[in-house]
Amino acid sequence: MPANLPPEAKAKLAKYSEAKTPEEKIRALEEFLSAVPKHKGTENIRLWARRRLAELREEAEARRARRGGGGPRIFIERAGAGQVVLLGPPNSGKSSLLARVTNANPEIAPYPFSTQQPTPGMLDYKDIQFQLVDTPPLLLDQPSSPINNRVIGLARNANAVALVIGLDNPDPARTLVRLIEFLSERGVVITKSRGLVRIRRDRSVNGVKITGHGRMIGFTEDDLRRLLSQYRIYNAVVEIEGDVTLDDVEDAIFTTRVYKPAVIILNKSDVKGSREKAGEAVKAAPPDVPVLVVSTATGEGLDKLGEVLFNILEIIRVYTKQPNKEPDPDPLILEKGATVIEAARRIHKDLVKRFRYAKVWGPSAKYPGQRVGGDHVLMDGDIIEIHAY
Ligand SMILES: Nc1nc2c(ncn2[C@@H]2O[C@H](COP(=O)(O)OP(=O)(O)OP(=O)(O)O)[C@@H](O)[C@H]2O)c(=O)[nH]1
Ligand SMILES: [Mg+2]
Known part of the structure; x- marks a missing residue:
């Protein structure tokens, strides 16, 4: 992007980033938009500013509505081993x-826009x-629709997303690319x-500190x-993660990018012509995102969904047990690569301080009941018995 903004436009943006209330931010962005020259080089940033303005106006509106009581239910509290937004x-x-x-x-209907409110299910x-x-639909051809902002908010808050596209769509591959x-x-x-x-941003940091495992492409610190x-x-x-350009850094000043693990679900595999369209969509999908071809009408392909979600969420199940007792049937859900001490912390934060050692059975144990320290890396299906002072 480097937008080559004139100094007064940059000053307005600085004002925006220092603003505390949505109202101040709205004013600063409006002033920014009137100060920025309209040409190709500023296209992205003007687009960003208009979108952010729409979001802020909506936030301000929602806050006013909430003060009046009620208001739409925007966030769904997480439950289970991971929240996946459709x-x-x-x-x-x-x-x-x-x-x-x-x-x-949920309500199901042969016409669009049947879903108005997010609805959870296990x-x-x-x-x-x-x-x-389940969410209201995304309107890809009406980018500034307030419904979109609400749904994106849900996606940002989730552990993963499932992109659902119907194979009755005239061009599922194109729709998929557009959606991504x-x-x-x-x-x-x-x-x-x-x-x-x-x-x-952090005032307690002395200067600008660069962290992460990424590579800076074509620019220096x-x-x-x-x-x-x-x-x-x-x-x-x-x-910085992955390969990053100075444009990416400038983008990050305005939008906070989040990575969400994803699965692509091509639905309605029972309709005529679906096989060919599914093939094209699979080709158009990013290589590292799994694709499921399913039919909610016949049930085809849906038996794989749980396993795919488990894999993309990169979690493991670890069972705790007391000495001489059976393991707890409800596992702890930990991130892949988690250690024994993280399991202890999940059970009780006091347990970290009192931790002595653990005994492990299962995939990560060299032999059943292996005695390990806090830094032992756990695996899916392990059973652990923690010994504390
Ligand atoms: N043939 C076929 N039709 C399906 C399948 N899945 C859903 N449908 C039909 O597609 C239509 C839309 O289904 P919904 O589940 O309401 O779609 P939605 O994505 O929730 O729609 P919005 O809430 O408007 O975003 C309904 O008529 C469903 O019966 C499928 O696997 N095969
Ligand atoms: Mg719906």
């Missing part, structure tokens, strides 16, 4: 999917459950291969500091 264009079968694989009973997988959240692009423009990226920059200082960012932690 995203897709109208009529793709999001509600049908929720109804088919969970205990929930999907059983082995001895755990995933929470699926749409999400990325709003800061939700579904592939890790893309570089990710996070800028956290000095370039980065110079760019940030133009936006009056002097104290911050900049986290």
